[in-house]
Amino acid sequence: MKNTYYLFNPGRLSRQDNTLRFTPLDSDGREQPAKFIPIEGLENLYVFGSLEANSALYNFLGKRSVSVHFFDYYEHYTGSFQPKEYLLAGKMQVEQTRAYLDPKRRLHLARGFVEGASANMLRNLKYYAGRGRELQVQIEAISTYRASLADVPDVPALMGLEGNCRQTYYAAFDLILSDFAMQGRSKQPPGNEVNALVSFGNMICYTQALDAIYHTQLNPTISFLHEPGARRYSLALDVAEVFKPIVVDRTIFSLLNKRALQARHFDNALNGCFLNPAGKQIFLRALEERLGETIQHRSLGKKVSYKYLLRLECYKLVKYILGMEPAYKPFKIWW
Numbered sequence: 001m002k003n004t005y006y007l008f009n010p011g012r013l014s015r016q017d018n019t020l021r022f023t024p025l026d027s028d029g030r031e032q033p034a035k036f037i038p039i040e041g042l043e044n045l046y047v048f049g050s051l052e053a054n055s056a057l058y059n060f061l062g063k064r065s066v067s068v069h070f071f072d073y074y075e076h077y078t079g080s081f082q083p084k085e086y087l088l089a090g091k092m093q094v095e096q097t098r099a100y101l102d103p104k105r106r107l108h109l110a111r112g113f114v115e116g117a118s119a120n121m122l123r124n125l126k127y128y129a130g131r132g133r134e135l136q137v138q139i140e141a142i143s144t145y146r147a148s149l150a151d152v153p154d155v156p157a158l159m160g161l162e163g164n165c166r167q168t169y170y171a172a173f174d175l176i177l178s179d180f181a182m183q184g185r186s187k188q189p190p191g192n193e194v195n196a197l198v199s200f201g202n203m204i205c206y207t208q209a210l211d212a213i214y215h216t217q218l219n220p221t222i223s224f225l226h227e228p229g230a231r232r233y234s235l236a237l238d239v240a241e242v243f244k245p246i247v248v249d250r251t252i253f254s255l256l257n258k259r260a261l262q263a264r265h266f267d268n269a270l271n272g273c274f275l276n277p278a279g280k281q282i283f284l285r286a287l288e289e290r291l292g293e294t295i296q297h298r299s300l301g302k303k304v305s306y307k308y309l310l311r312l313e314c315y316k317l318v319k320y321i322l323g324m325e326p327a328y329k330p331f332k333i334w335w
Contacts, residue, residue: 044067047070218321219235220318
């Protein structure tokens with residue numbers, strides 16, 4: 001698996017021979033000792049501080065197929081530098097557009113995303129119910145919602161059903177967590193520590209989905225569950241729905257219940273609640289470990305990482321859209 005590198009401090013990024021040189025800057029703009037980032041095996045850069053770079057640097061990153069994802073001071077995803085879409089193909093774009101314009105095919109794909117997301121939410125709840133948490137009310141409610149998936153007539157109604165599933169699922173967080181509470185979903189800004197982790201983790205999952213899409217012939221702006229928008233890669237939102245419960249939420253549950261993240265890792269002084277630099281490093285390290293974990297894939301007969309599962313999900317979409325498979329079957333955890 002290729003590497004991801006996170007830049008938390010403001011600084012200058014430049015090319016030095018066949019590597020990257022990052023020079024951090026202190027609060028007065030003074031240069032600190034430089035750090036070198038090997039370009040070999042590098043796939044992504046995540047930038048959380050202000051970054052000075054020139055076009056020569058981005059040309060170098062583009063040639064080496066390195067993506068750069070940017071986040072603002074409040075941890076909001078603001079955009080990405082993506083190398084040239086080397087796999088985009090006209091036939092794929094035409095067929096993807098046709099699938100979006102065909103109400104039946106779009107509904108089939110949108111239903112698949114909600115089916116996968118809700119199944120993985122339900123699996124999380126059953127996992128913790130088996131460990132003594134009183135989650136039967138939420139389990140029954142989401143099971144009832146899932147039973148009506150086949151009868152949903154259109155995408156807006158499907159979005160409403162997905163919202164009901166997620167609201168019920170988030171209500172269970174207060175029963176799963178020991179020392180923290182979500183107290184309902186809040187964002188922009190997050191109202192407490194759990195919401196801060198969910199918002200930040202979901203953004204990371206979104207960019208992971210975007211990277212997976214980049215390595216296929218799919219166009220990230222043509223989506224099926226979320227309505228395509230003028231300034232977002234909405235297909236990444238679709239794909240991320242399936243994986244947020246098993247990548248982001250399970251990481252949050254583990255870190256908080258094991259007290260690896262505590263109140264001191266959050267900042268509540270910014271008209272909201274956000275991870276501080278130490279908290280970000282702990283959370284991102286745990287997410288990287290989660291993405292790097294492998295499972296024995298039942299169809300492929302070999303071990304694959306969670307990160308690669310996102311790309312396999314995109315390949316399934318490609319096969320369905322091009323007519324190579326009769327249906328799209330979302331990934332669902334079975335353990």
